[in-house]
Amino acid sequence: MKRNRALLAVLGVALMVATAFLIGSDRSQAVWDAGVFELDGNIHDDGGTLPTDWDALFSAAGAELPFPAGSGGIDSAFVKDFVVGASGPDNSYHEPSNKDGDPIDGDGDGIKEPGDWGCVSASNPTDKTNILNAYAAAFNPSSGNKAGHLLLYFAVERYDNSGDANVGFWFFQNDVSCDPASGAFLGSKTIGDILVVSAFTNGGSISTLDVYQWQAGFGKGGTPGLNPTPIVTGVDCSSAPSGASVCAKVNSGVVVAPWPSEDKIGPDKDNSANALDTSELFEGGLDITSLVGNTCFGSFMAETRSSQELSATDKDFALGDMNTCDASITIGDSDANEVGTPHTFTVHVEKNPGTGSVPAQGVVPVVTFPDGAPGSVNDSDCDAGTDASGNCDVVVNSDVAGSFTAHACVDISIGSTTIHRCTDGTGSNSGDATKVYADARIAISPLTYDNEVGTDHVLTITLEKSVVAGVWTPLNGETVTASITNSDGATAAFVGSNSCVTNASGQCTVTINSPTAGSTTVEATWAGG
Incomplete structure (x- = not known):
């Protein structure tokens, strides 16, 4: 009887120890x-x-x-x-x-x-x-x-x-x-x-x-x-x-x-x-x-x-x-276009109230152009606030060549906290977006010239681009095409190809010849690129 009682006591202690261990393990791991x-x-x-x-x-x-x-x-x-x-x-x-x-x-x-x-x-x-x-x-x-x-x-x-x-x-x-x-x-x-x-x-x-x-x-x-x-x-x-x-x-x-x-x-x-x-x-x-x-x-x-x-x-x-809430702003897309072409910058804003990032609706991003604005800026969509997807658009246009940087900032209220975010490339914010308006010009020389019939006439074509108003630089490696319009009896044709590829000076040549007298007009074009 004593032995049995001792055994029961030992079992009771073992059970209590096991129970205590289970409780401690649960608390320490959660x-x-x-x-x-x-x-x-x-x-x-x-x-x-x-x-x-x-x-x-x-x-x-x-x-x-x-x-x-x-x-x-x-x-x-x-x-x-x-x-x-x-x-x-x-x-x-x-x-x-x-x-x-x-x-x-x-x-x-x-x-x-x-x-x-x-x-x-x-x-x-x-x-x-x-x-x-x-x-x-x-x-x-x-x-x-x-x-x-x-x-x-x-x-x-x-x-x-x-x-x-x-x-x-x-x-x-x-x-x-x-x-x-x-x-x-x-x-x-x-x-x-x-x-x-x-x-x-x-x-x-x-x-x-x-x-x-x-x-x-x-x-x-x-x-x-x-x-x-x-x-x-x-x-x-x-x-x-x-x-x-x-x-x-x-x-x-x-x-x-x-x-x-x-x-x-x-x-x-x-x-x-x-x-x-x-x-x-x-x-x-x-x-x-x-x-x-x-x-x-x-x-x-x-x-x-x-x-x-x-x-x-x-x-x-x-x-x-330590920020338990956050917000971000992005702007895009950067692009290059011909002058006179409208371009849309899309601003996207998100907020995280501590439960995950979601689109921020109804906030008003401000888009500025630190290096100077293009000729036309329509930001009425952003002035009205972001939509349910957190987006708004700014449409720009320019009749002159130039590079324009779009910088966006926004203040977002989450509870009693106001978070200021800009497109500065930090965190989840994008960098600024850039819009390049480019212009091009093509010239042919000499503009007028008299040749004896049956004589080759060489025409020089010059192709240039501008991404800064008033500043022109040669376009190298571009294919230009010439076309002929004959009048007054002329029957001129190209000697060789009517296309050429510009060199580092933005120039290349085409040659024409006419076996008959008359007038010939040559026009040069570039498809762009």
């Missing part, structure tokens, strides 16, 4: 079952295709890598916030009075004023609030239970893990930056901006995780401000329910970063290169679509904080640009 990204408290891709991890998005130097195929990646950014071996100063630190409820630049004038955020250089930043690196990535998966959702992932590395820690992560719709010379932040918080605040222990577990939003009426005097009530509260990813819209994770053991990092040296630490001790890596994820609907974000800020309270003092920060 983000709310999205199958896009690993939130498992480390940096390293566990292998296979998807889900992926940070070291699959950034190189050993922190440079952005192409997203894994099929991941639905939109944009990513890596921000290095330290100098290897340096003890200070930290040139990107919050002014001591900064709090998350403050506006960045209240009146948008780019001048630091009372109540605005300020940025300073900190000579001796507190070790546990000192940011090393911060990174973020945006995805829009095409399959799985989060298909079509905007998913944001974010992480920050700290220098030291002494005591409990508090971090924040802002997602701004506007581009936000800091001017070290003036100590002023540039940009502004916009209704709909998101703040993630988390507190965690040095033992490697999340204590609190709250998501706040900048909303109308919560600032001073009824201005926009930070709503003190979280829009959602999350938990550690290891215990987050399936389908959760937010969770976070800190490393529960040493993680070695593949890029430069710098852990505080100490007797109770792993002092190997680029090692991050327990709780020095914080990472999390947000399902923006489930929380607030698709929103366009243009920048992010990782920050350390004095406490988990909204009134906490902000400490170190790292700013990065």
